[in-house]
Amino acid sequence: GSADLVSLLYGMTTTARDRPALRVLLPEQFQRAEARNQLLKETCKHQRNPIDPSVVKGEGCKAMLDSMYKDDSSQFLAAVTRVADAPSSSSDEMRGEINLVFWFCAHYGRVECMKVMQEKLPVDLNYVHRCGHSVITRAALNDHVAVVEWLLSVGADHTSVTDPKFLVLALHCGAQHTVDFLRGYAGTAGAGLCHPAAPIPMEGVASDTPM
DSSP states (O other): OHHHHHHHHHHHSSSGGGGGGGGGOOGGGGGSHHHHHHHHHHHHHHTTSOOOGGGOOSHHHHHHHHHHHTTOHHHHHHHHHHHHHSGGGGSHHHHHHHHHHHHHHHHHTOHHHHHHHHHHSOOOTTOBOTTSOBHHHHHHHTTOHHHHHHHHHTTOOOHHHHSHHHHHHHHHTTOHHHHHHHHHHHTOTTSSOOOTTSOOOOTTOOTTOOO
């Protein structure tokens, strides 16, 4: 229902600092498809703000985040190499930070950075952020089709992103290119999917509710 969708949108923000934007999400707005779609798109756009490097502690991981965000490939490679060569690279804490950087690479669509990390570091392709989004679902919702395609090619789990309900949500978030790709990947073209302009079904709200 509406509460579930609000919870999902709340989890889509990257930091607590982003979350005041969700105060505009009023329950009655979710009963109007046009308003709901706009809110979804605005939330997706809002959550792509620069990330706070304090989300990781290690200097190497901070350097990876900074260079990834600036799209500086040479500095990113240097930072990855530094982390890979560090004695603590295999510790649980470091692996957690590495996976978090990997997740943010997916968030921003930095597929080349992800390839470098996957080659040199112990990344988890199916890492799930505490907000509830996996690496691949985050990339899909942000319409980073190249990231999604690459993740699937190297063995990431496709279950969550080929679920018809997820694809409907991705369409409402404006991820048309990724949904088109996933439809073909799953062989489910048109099966159980709504047009981008169609409302997401809500519990207790009739499909013919006046706009």
